[in-house]
Amino acid sequence: MVTVYQNSPGISRRDLLRRAGGAGAAAMLVVSGGAVLSVNQAWGLEVTALKPETMATLIQMARDIYPHDHVPDKYYAIAMKSYDAEMAAKETSKKDMIEAAIADLDARAGDGGYLGLGWEDDRVAVLKQIESTDFFKMVRGGLVTGLYNQKEVWPLFGYEGESYSEGGYIDRGFDDIEWL
Amino acid sequence: MAAPYDLSDENVVVIIGSGAGGGTLGNELAQKGVDVVILEAGKRIEYDEFINDEWESFGQLAWLDNRTTSGDWRVSRDFPNLPAWIVKAVGGTTTHWAGASLRFQEHEFKALTNYGSVEGANLLDWPLTLADLEPYYAKAEDKLGVTRTNGIPGLPGSNNFKVFEAGAKALGYEKVHTGRMAINSEYRDDRDACQQTGFCFQGCKWGAKWSTLYTEIPKGEATGRLEVRPESHVLKIEHGDDGKVTGVVYADTQGNLQTQKARVVCVAGNSIESPRLLLNSASNMFPDGLANSSGQVGKNYMRHTTGSVYAVFDKPVNFYRGTTMAGIIQDEAGHDPSRGFVGGYELETLALGLPFMAAFLDPGGWGRGFTTALDAYDRMAGMWIVGEDMPQEKNRISLHGELKDQYGMPIPDVYFDDHPNDIAMRNHAYRQGMAIYDAVGATRTFPTPPYPSTHNLGTNRMSEKASDGVVNMWGQSHDIDNLFVSDGSQFTTGAAENPTLTIVTLAIRQADYLAEQLSQGNL
Ligand SMILES: Cc1cc2nc3c(=O)[nH]c(=O)nc-3n(C[C@H](O)[C@H](O)[C@H](O)COP(=O)(O)OP(=O)(O)OC[C@H]3O[C@@H](n4cnc5c(N)ncnc54)[C@H](O)[C@@H]3O)c2cc1C
Ligand code: SF4
Secondary structure, three states, X not given: OOOEEOOOOOOOHHHHHHHHHHOOOOOOEEEEOOEXXXXXXXXXXXXXXXXXXXXXXXXXXXXHXXXXXXXXXXXXXXXXXXXXXXXXXXXXXXXXXHHHHXXXXXXXXXXXXXXXXXXXXXXHHXXXXXXXXXXXXXXXXXXXXXXXXXXXXXHXXXXXXXXHHHOOOOOOOOOOOOOO | OOOOOOOOOOOOEEEEOOOHHHHHHHHHHHHOOOOEEEEOOOEOOOHHHOOOOHHHHHHHHEOOOOXXXXXXXXXXXXXXXXXEOOEOEOOHHHOOOOOEOOOOOHHHHHHHHHHOOOOOOOOOOOOOOHHHHHHHHHHHHHHHOOOOOOOOOOOOOOHHHHHHHHHHHHHOOOOEEOOOEOEOOOOEOOEOOOOOOOOHHHOOXXXXXXXXXXXXXXXXXXXXXXXXXXXXXXXXXXXXXXXOEEEEEEEOOOOOEXXXXXXXXXXXXXXXXXXXXXXXXXXXXXXXXXXXXXXXXXXXXXXXXXXXXXXXXXXXXXXXXOOOOOOEEOOOOOOOHHHOOOOOEEEEEOOOOHHHHHHHOOOOOOOHHHHHHHHOHHHEEEEEXXXXXXXXXXXXXXXXXXEEOOOOOEEEEEEOOOOHHHHHHHHHHHHHHHHHHHOOOOOEEEEEOOOOEOOOEXXXXXXXXXXXXXXXXXXXXXXXOOEEEOOXXXXXXXXXXXXXXXXXXXXXXXXXXXXXHHHOOOO
């Protein structure tokens, strides 16, 4: 079972902050037990098939592919959770493929691994090296719906979604532009 | 009430597909007392079941059976198994369409004469003229309730339109307005006025936008002469020893094969499935497929020269509010070779929701160049380019050599190469589109590549001579008298305008001809 839960269980906030400090520069994410935990958002993603470090790297990779500074990590985590739940947990070959791809990413990044690279530009430079691999294409392609089709994300971009139940926009600003 | 016809009834006209062409033809024939069975591959989903959600609606209504692509077009790289956006449901693509309804221009019916021969293009004149179609265009506009015709007011301008209009005027364009749309601007034909919900591409939950699903089809059914059979996927058209078609084989709801007898068969499955069906119906007598003595079935596939221009401003636009497409600039629609290409194009406002914008703005794009564009989603405006593309023989629908569908029939491959004329036109339109937005203070503009084809045309083209095309001026196949084509695959050339009004116009005209031929005992 993979759950994205709101409160990180069994680990104190102070403990989290301390561990985050030691977990590499990119990390606002902490690996603890079988889970990836967020330090400041108080949510966690439990993994069963993949290594939690692998999931933490996948989440960072997702953000580096589609960086939106106003979108919290939680939504990137939700976008990536199927790699554990639907892929790795069901097929060993997929799990091995993902683990190998992340190991390769870490190797290309040098000593501290992918998460050890502090600047987005440096991480993007590593991603550029693997841009044409099936793994990268799968992750990027999956994010197009995995990230942007989350209804909770839409308001962060100012998209209001469903409007029929509100009676459309005929009286709600379809022509309210003022600056022209 | 809807009339159920017997499978063995040899007297019925069978229409394959219930979209713009098939749905209209079915109703028109039923009104004239002809017995009609429409076989539709998709389900019947009424408009209150439509969903205001882009991907969910796509899953609910779009044609998702496997297709492959080839050729140098970018769609083949970005969406290798989604060459086209077509609906598989009762109502066909008129459930998802935007509603822009324009007549073709006179010169466009004589493309070869007016453009001259263009290298690599298989141009031909239509075997009919604008004057031939005018009375039928008038009927079609009335049927669809097209705004700015028949005294119907235009739709009000949305935010997206206001930005577009201001830019167009700043550039000196004059033919700018909120379009001729098959969308009710006021209550008409027992249907609501548009509530500006902004989900036209997901099916109109108000029924304000014309679709055969809730206009032609129930009207036809009310005559007692029309039966629409959903989830009936036609696999093959059969013929007798005399070479006339006798009926069709289809897979029913359970996937069981049934044979429906027919006096006449009309193919209206849109321009990928219609030629595929003719090719899949090859027999000893017609080894290259039905109606294919010219070898043109499946060839000359056209998709319009398209592309989009999006722009970002420093202040809010909220372009997703209101009709998806409701605004047009027609100043570039004429034929003016001094621009470096033949034919013309229209610019039409367009807005996508965030999920589709992420998928279509720059397919394959990633990183901050991409995401900063989406960060400005609520400050975006957008337009779509639709222009005449060149028919090319090599652009074609063919049967896949290996892959088969769920019924064991070869799936279609869609091959398309852009013609240099298409590229020159697209680049011109990109420049004009970006200039329009720059003129009102855009801080960034995006020349966005074409989406999977929404306009699919030309693969069973109409021609004067049997050696040049598949059907005559009535959509009747040159080879087989009682086999007709009733959709956009009849188009000899594409013209600059969105095709549906012309598809409907041809269907109304075809119904007159067919009913007359039937009553004279010629079929
Ligand atoms: C998003 C979008 C926006 C659009 N906007 C506009 C616009 O603004 N203006 C405009 O003019 N056009 C627009 N179009 C195009 C318009 O929808 C089509 O031109 C029109 O619907 C085509 O009519 P048709 O009868 O050829 O095919 P369709 O309407 O596609 O109908 C074909 C039907 O045949 C069925 N079928 C296919 N094969 C079989 C088979 N073997 N057996 C049984 N049934 C079969 C299909 O399931 C389908 O229901 C738009 C299209 C899309 C996707
Ligand atoms: S904007 Fe108008 S036409 Fe479009 S779906 Fe909404 S009500 Fe229907």
